[in-house]
Amino acid sequence: MKLIEDPSLDRFRDECRAWLNDNVPRNARPSEGLELRAYDMAWQRTQFEGGWAGVSWPKAFGGRGLSVLEQLIWHEEYARAGARTSASMFVALSHAGPTLIVQGSEDQKSRHLPAILKGEETWCQGFSEPGAGSDLAALKTRAVIDGDHLVVSGTKIWTSYAQGADYQELLVRTDPDLPRHRGISWVICDMTLPGIEVRPITTMTGYAHFAQIFYDEVRIPMTNLVGQLNGGWGVAMTTLGFERGTGTIAHQIELANTVERLITTAKETYDRATGKSLFADAAVASRLAVLRAEVAALRSLTVASVSRGMREEIPGAEGNIPALYFGELTRRVNGAVIDLLGPGAMARGGSHNLPKAYLESFKWAIGGGTSEIRRNTIGERVLGLPKGPRAI
Amino acid sequence: MIVDLEPTDDQRLIAESVGGMLAASLPVARLREASGNGAQPENALWSSLAELGLFGMGLPEEKGGFGYGLPEEMLAARELGLVLASPSVLAQMAAAHLADDGLRPAIMSGEARCAFASLGFDGTVWLYDGDAASHVVLLGDGAALLPRDAFGNWTAQVPMDETITLANAIAAGDLPARDNVAERISLLIAAATTGIAQAATAMAVDFAGQREQFGQPIGSFQAIKHSCADMAVRAAAADAQVRYCAITFGRTEDDRREIAAARWLATDAAIENAKANIQVHGGMGFTAECDAHLFLKRAHLFSALGSSRREEERRIIADAD
Numbered sequence: 174m175k176l177i178e179d180p181s182l183d184r185f186r187d188e189c190r191a192w193l194n195d196n197v198p199r200n201a202r203p204s205e206g207l208e209l210r211a212y213d214m215a216w217q218r219t220q221f222e223g224g225w226a227g228v229s230w231p232k233a234f235g236g237r238g239l240s241v242l243e244q245l246i247w248h249e250e251y252a253r254a255g256a257r258t259s260a261s262m263f264v265a266l267s268h269a270g271p272t273l274i275v276q277g278s279e280d281q282k283s284r285h286l287p288a289i290l291k292g293e294e295t296w297c298q299g300f301s302e303p304g305a306g307s308d309l310a311a312l313k314t315r316a317v318i319d320g321d322h323l324v325v326s327g328t329k330i331w332t333s334y335a336q337g338a339d340y341q342e343l344l345v346r347t348d349p350d351l352p353r354h355r356g357i358s359w360v361i362c363d364m365t366l367p368g369i370e371v372r373p374i375t376t377m378t379g380y381a382h383f384a385q386i387f388y389d390e391v392r393i394p395m396t397n398l399v400g401q402l403n404g405g406w407g408v409a410m411t412t413l414g415f416e417r418g419t420g421t422i423a424h425q426i427e428l429a430n431t432v433e434r435l436i437t438t439a440k441e442t443y444d445r446a447t448g449k450s451l452f453a454d455a456a457v458a459s460r461l462a463v464l465r466a467e468v469a470a471l472r473s474l475t476v477a478s479v480s481r482g483m484r485e486e487i488p489g490a491e492g493n494i495p496a497l498y499f500g501e502l503t504r505r506v507n508g509a510v511i512d513l514l515g516p517g518a519m520a521r522g523g524s525h526n527l528p529k530a531y532l533e534s535f536k537w538a539i540g541g542g543t544s545e546i547r548r549n550t551i552g553e554r555v556l557g558l559p560k561g562p563r564a565i
Numbered sequence: 566m567i568v569d570l571e572p573t574d575d576q577r578l579i580a581e582s583v584g585g586m587l588a589a590s591l592p593v594a595r596l597r598e599a600s601g602n603g604a605q606p607e608n609a610l611w612s613s614l615a616e617l618g619l620f621g622m623g624l625p626e627e628k629g630g631f632g633y634g635l636p637e638e639m640l641a642a643r644e645l646g647l648v649l650a651s652p653s654v655l656a657q658m659a660a661a662h663l664a665d666d667g668l669r670p671a672i673m674s675g676e677a678r679c680a681f682a683s684l685g686f687d688g689t690v691w692l693y694d695g696d697a698a699s700h701v702v703l704l705g706d707g708a709a710l711l712p713r714d715a716f717g718n719w720t721a722q723v724p725m726d727e728t729i730t731l732a733n734a735i736a737a738g739d740l741p742a743r744d745n746v747a748e749r750i751s752l753l754i755a756a757a758t759t760g761i762a763q764a765a766t767a768m769a770v771d772f773a774g775q776r777e778q779f780g781q782p783i784g785s786f787q788a789i790k791h792s793c794a795d796m797a798v799r800a801a802a803a804d805a806q807v808r809y810c811a812i813t814f815g816r817t818e819d820d821r822r823e824i825a826a827a828r829w830l831a832t833d834a835a836i837e838n839a840k841a842n843i844q845v846h847g848g849m850g851f852t853a854e855c856d857a858h859l860f861l862k863r864a865h866l867f868s869a870l871g872s873s874r875r876e877e878e879r880r881i882i883a884d885a886d
Contacts, residue, residue: 174569174570174571174572174573174576174636174640174808174811174812175568175569175573175636175812176566176567176568176569176812176813176816177567177568177569179567182567242567245567246567436882458878458879458882459875459878461882462829462877462878462879462881462882463829463878463881465822465826465881465882466806466825466826466829466830466877466878466881467802467830469806469809469822469823469826469830470802470803470805470806470826470830471802472809473570473802473805473806473808473809474801474802474805476568476570476805476809477570477571477801477804477805477808477809480568480569480570480571481571483569483571484571494797494798494801497794497798498798498802545787545791547794548787548790548791548794548795549787549790549791549794551794551797551798552784552790552791552793552794553790555794555797556766556770556793556794556797557770557774558770558773558774558782558784558785558789558790558793559774559781559782559784559785560785561785561786561787561790562785
């Protein structure tokens with residue numbers, strides 16, 4: 174436990190701040206669809222040209238190769254500059270890219286890594302299925318080997334930013350006779366192949382951010398296999414970012430800003446019946462104080478996680494603690510916004526679309542592992558409690 | 566400002582040596598016998614604790630201390646919480662920061678004995694485990710070190726936490742305004758409170774892994790497992806915040822708010838985890854012979870040391886007025 178005082182890191186922060194100030198896009202980010210994708214890709218291109226693409230990726234693969242501490246600074250400055258997290262680039266930068274760096278063939282790496290960094294291709298994920306959500310190993314989408322191709326039939330669901338995505342990291346069952354974790358393969362799926370149908374799903378926010386995807390005998394070259402045939406579970410489970418927890422800094426800072434905005438709003442909003450601000454109501458002040466304390470705790474948990482990440486080769490299950498805390502707190506914060514502002518919070522639109530942020534916040538306790546699955550993981554892998562019943 | 570929250574090798578060693586000594590000398594089971602007797606095992610240990618350097622740990626060398634900082638002192642305070650050590654041990658550590666040059670050596674050697682007292686809303690002062698004390702660390706918004714007899718006669722009361730003694734008196738005067746020393750003491754209390762939350766978690770997890778019902782350990786059931794996970798998360802949140810404050814203390818303008826958050830989170834974690842631990846233990850958890858109730862009572866006692874969650878909330882939000 175110590176303060177890290179390093180003038181070179183201060184200079185690095187100045188460098189980040191200056192570049193971000195000059196380059197963060199000032200035009201409004203579209204809400205959905207291809208316009209959103211184009212916006213995110215253009216911003217990625219800007220970062221590439223400025224030398225800031227793939228901050229966590231090793232230099233040998235075209236990334237900036239920042240240390241964990243430099244990543245921390247970058248993400249802090251990124252959020253402070255008001256840059257939006259690049260949702261349609263997320264899978265490519267934080268999932269598929271790092272997986273290819275560790276597990277991909279030379280050809281796969283040279284084909285995709287530069288294109289990702291330049292913002293020329295976006296990726297989506299093809300893991301969950303209607304019958305395989307939290308129980309991912311129950312996935313049924315089949316891939317049959319036919320000569321030098323895999324022929325894929327089945328369906329994937331909850332695929333974010335599938336519309337317009339160029340590639341997909343796709344988990345398929347290549348051997349139904351092997352134990353369920355072993356018959357799975359990880360393949361690169363070109364989303365323009367014949368037999369793929371993307372059916373957008375409208376979320377409770379009213380936007381179609383994700384989709385169900387149907388595969389009807391889609392022929393994927395065997396050369397798109399990443400790792401070994403039937404070794405996909407291992408590839409998926411070792412899909413480690415190089416970020417060591419720094420990637421969530423921007424979300425955490427955004428959440429802190431939401432709480433501070435809410436405090437300001439509560440002070441500026443008057444209750445006509447009493448002539449006092451909402452903030453003057455002790456119950457309101459108490460609730461805001463608790464949220465502020467919890468946002469501080471989230472910041473400290475994130476810092477603790479990054480501190481651990483500097484020393485770990487492989488991120489441990491402890492990462493579920495800040496993730497669970499973030500998911501639950503995000504819902505409480507956005508719920509408080511809606512509660513406290515009353516009738517005025519019901520309208521969509523405007524610069525702070527409150528209903529959208531509120532409705533959107535539900536996803537953080539579901540996507541990427543529900544709060545319940547995270548509690549299982551904390552219970553079993555952090556605390557060492559016995560495993561519950563599960564399929565073999 | 567960049568903060569590394571992982572303990573250094575040195576800090577780990579300090580926590581281990583303090584923790585090892587406390588675990589060997591003050592097992593939580595000692596408290597089962599303690600009803601009405603006060604903290605006798607701690608009292609018997611006082612000179613060893615002084616020799617360990619606990620009572621001047623965070624003081625600079627020119628004041629006779631070890632030259633360690635708040636992070637080291639915070640780690641030691643957390644160890645005290647883990648074994649439910651009497652609040653008087655922490656009061657003695659706090660007193661080293663409040664004492665003038667004349668009194669300080671006696672505090673550090675343990676010759677002068679300290680105990681915490683809280684200033685209640687109505688001007689009543691509540692003294693915890695103060696029977697052997699010569700001095701009182703009085704906590705309200707500010708903090709002061711006073712002779713025990715400055716309050717006149719103390720009237721013994723029956724405490725909720727029967728493992729320590731409780732007495733009250735009428736306040737003798739006003740406390741000084743809240744200053745950095747009071748903030749520092751509040752953070753040490755938060756650290757000890759976090760230790761209580763961690764120990765309650767460990768006790769629940771241990772029991773859930775052993776106790777069998779329906780032919781399997783109850784910890785395999787999600788209702789119990791998730792309760793334990795939530796305990797771990799609350800304890801981790803408090804611990805991370807306490808550690809963050811220990812590093813950043815005196816370096817930002819947000820000390821008051823950050824430490825108030827630490828105190829709030831630690832109190833919440835200790836009380837909620839103590840409740841959950843009782844629940845995980847079922848019928849046994851409701852009995853006096855199970856240690857679970859000791860954590861709850863001690864958590865409430867620490868939550869009331871010169872403060873309350875309501876007051877911490879006011880501090881957290883104060884700059885927004």
